[in-house]
Amino acid sequence: MSGYKVAIVGATGNVGREMLSILAERRFPASEVVALASSRSIGREVSFGDRTLKCKALENYDFTDTDICLMSAGGSVSKEWSPKIGAKGCVVIDNSSAWRMDPDVPLVVPEVNAEAARGFVAKYIIANPNCSTAQLVVALKPLHDRATIKRVVVATYQSVSGAGKDAMDELFSQTRAVFTSNPIENKTFPKRIAFNLIPQIDVFMDDGQTKEEWKMVAETKKILDPKIKLTATCVRVPVFISHSEAVNIEFEKPITADEARDILREAPGCLVIDRREPGGYITPHEAAGEDATYISRIREDPTVENGLNLWCVSDNLRKGAALNAVQIAEVLMNRGWLKPKAA
Template sequence: MPHRIAIIGATSALGREIVKTLAEREFPVSLAHALASGRALGQQLSFGDDIVLTVRAIDAFDFGSVDLAFFAGTRAMSATHAPRAAAAGCIVIDCTEEFRMEAGIPLVIPEVNPQAIKALPKRRIIANPNSAVVPMLMALKPLHGIARIKRISVATYQSVSEAGKEAMDELWSQTRAMFVNEMPPPEHFPKQIAFNCIPQTDTIGTDGATRTETAMAQETRKILDPDIAVIATCVRVPVFIGTAAAVHVEFEGAVTESEARAAWRAAPGVTLLDTREDGGYTTPAETAGEDSVYLSRLRRDASVPHGLAFWCAADNLRKGGALNAVQIAEALRQNGLIGEAKKS
């Protein structure tokens, strides 16, 4: 049975990727609505080959008319409208940080914790994790099955598309300006992003950690294991699409490199590409448009008794965002839960 859906923030980079992914994976849709606010109203975008959606205002939209809503707009938009959608009987898949750490709301990576959506949550809201958390946990889940993970130290290198279209425009304008010696002052980022790296992906808290750095720890514990210790440094890099991480993992017991390789080869959604030669790894730019999480540079971490280090890279708009959200929808459908939202 096809479903009636709504995509909120449909003209954002992530919203467009959700529309594209739904069409590519042939998710059964009988009716689709593109919703937003402000300047996006009236814009048009293609859904597959034959359908053109015109963006409508979210404020007056009747969520009782749809079965499923993907929220890819601002956090404030989710805070205001996601509960309203859920109260109308619609299932919400929220891609903002608004509900990720709320009790009773599943935070889901289908390849990592599919059991989290075996039943429809009472609040009818399911959260999509941070786009930097998803690839890391895709890599760690198979290893956690060999020996329990004790501690993770991770440095992420995150593209500007995670911060939206305006951030991508700023990288483009600054890059172009460098060649004519007319560098404009930064507007979206706190410092110049072109030909630079910024060790700040969002606001810095009183403890010195950014929101993303805190999320790396909190979301890992919610999704994978509540006892894992995590320290993260998150860096914004001058890349349009594609995010990577250098991950150092300490285990409670021994995990060999060969065991890790075998576990990754058997795991869904990850690709091991590690030839231990110049260029024998995957970079963020190479992941653009790809669904898989790419794993490279695996080696022993001799600084701890049982440690491994590796590099992972993924398209933050795909598996880090849109694909994961659509896979959640597919899991809901497979478990017969989308129709249950209207019955309950």
């Protein structure tokens, strides 16, 4: 079989670069990989394995002979371009929030609902979930299958990379300013992020929750089960890479911490590190650059019937974005739902 021609839109961004890295790492059978960006980035170089690609302009690119487009250029770009690309018979796997709640667009985490990806044929678009949702549902799915989840309460500790390169630069520059006693500037975030926490991610909605918190609720229901009740508090923390989550789960059926630990050890995409001793858990620093969703601190909640607490950490640039997109492409390939045009 011929390889797939793959285009990366937003190739110069954090997630776009990670997509290129993961395609090379996983030896995705690509006959050609094309780096695309805005016209101002024409000619900029990005790495793909041991090769260097020069960016081409999205506006001038013809997708007629391209099989898969990994889109990581923001919601407004995706809204404009994804339907045009899909109309050319190229499947768009979109990392933005633009299409997640469209009933004709599958919202997919391969370890959880890979079968849903078959529905790409409606618009030739598949949506990646929000980064904080992706790791959460990977941890919830096997437990839901065993004991049926009624309610989830989650508090997130989200790294600045989720807000892009400028946010990472701001954490770095503010941290340096603290040590050198220089003025601290807030550009990306509404308040200082260095040595601080910000209990706001995305804009506020009328009911008081933020858009990020709403996304976790709506996306978990679409991916996993609409009957699950979920409430979230999303917090930005001064960490460069990896999101962490403190998760409280109430089940319909009894389940012990030992049972949950055994189930999660066998679950796809999960890695349990849970020793009840100092350091016997995962931190965001250790999860950075890794593919797994790490689970620690699994314990029973005595304040509610059939309740568990756990700690969940994952690299948001990988599982929360780039890796998940590449895994979706692998599902389409491995299940024979998408054949290369060149074949």
